[in-house]
Amino acid sequence: MGNPVPQATQFHSTRSVGRILTRALPLVAVLILAACTVPEGYVARDGVNDPFEEQNRKVHAFNKSVDRGVLRPLSRGYDKVVPDEMQVMVNNFAGNLSTPRLVVNNLLQGNVEGALTNTTRFLLNSTIGFAGLVDVGEIAGLDEVDTDFGETLHVWGVSEGYYVETPFRGPSTQRDAVGRIVDLFLNPLPEALSGTQNDIRIGAQVVDVVGDRARFGQTVDSVLYDSADSYAQSRLIYLQSRRFALGRSGEADYDDPYDLGTTDPYDDPYEDPYEE
């Protein structure tokens, strides 16, 4: 379960580019959010207002062809060849390497407890967890406090914007697309690692993308290949899981975690079918 949408390769980030972008990013983010001229809105059957639908559908078709041609076959081979235990280790290893990025986001959100949990996990897993191959933290009852810069923006009060499907990475919103770009440069770890170590890190993350596609294989297949309209299904499922995950952080009003508004029927998942 989790993100049902295939994610493709992380971009290789060189340090200098990273530095420049880290400084320029607040500006870039504002420009992306502001410069998108919004076409005439069309509200879909499920209540999603998706003004970029035409463009999004083209990207979706592209992503689907990448999945069909590359990611899905790779993930099937991976699943067949690599034993389950090793798949778990690869997943742990890659996850551990991205933990510093989680800590940065925890702190940016003012979530000190989450930052401490993730830091402890990172220290435990990097040492007695054999460089992250074993998730000692989880065994010790310390579950990862997963987050990203999209959530940081959410905590800072940035609204999600419109739905966008991004090449390779799949479903997103304007806010979360910006978040993904920022996240590429938020991990302090690459600065501390040698060139070879960074190659291993990036390699592990690429393999992990294939591993994720293998792990959630059936779910992704059913959305992408068994739906009557895989674009509309991906959009709906992404938006719902994303809003659910963000609401659960405790920032939102927990009394009604799904009710994020009243005017948009999509925003009222507790819509009463008896009153139609």
Add this chain to the structure above:
Amino acid sequence: MKNDVTRRFALSTLAAGAGLAVMGSVVPMPAQAMTQARAKTLVDALVADINDVIASGKSEAAMYVEFERIFARYADVPTIASYALGVDSRRATPAQMREFTTVFQRYISVKYGRRFREFIGGRIEVQEARAVKNFYEVKSLAKLRGQAPFEVTFLVSDRSGKDLFFNLFIEGINMLLTERTEIGAMLDRRGGNIDAMIADLRASA
């Protein structure tokens, strides 16, 4: 369903008696407001049945039969089906609605049964119920091997005449909305032809 026979229940049953007699085989239900406890009782029973199927080790096909039986017993299938059909349910003939509801029941059992099959080795634990709007929300936690527990929420109402669930959320993903999108897309693909959509749906399940 057994309930405390309150004075109000006795009175309302008497009052409804004449009408129910005309309706024939309909089982009389207490007209009293549904309670939190009853909502939880329903989901407890539903989840116990699902857990039994997950633990039974039956074949895939046999499980889908079981899930369909469970769905028919605990869910307000006609309400879910007509919501999934959306505005198009208004132009559907009664015969089309009946057929759609039957086919939809099978389709949804296989689709969600497939998800619940992933729960093999795990189990669902009912948490708590609370009143929301005109109905009840019952939260449960799915605990699967090697995965962080996640939330499965049921919405329960008695407005069909029985205590039944009419929506479920797996990690926030809304069944009613997901199916309205899917059925709508199937209709679009057939230029709005309801019979053709029903035939497609039957073939897919």
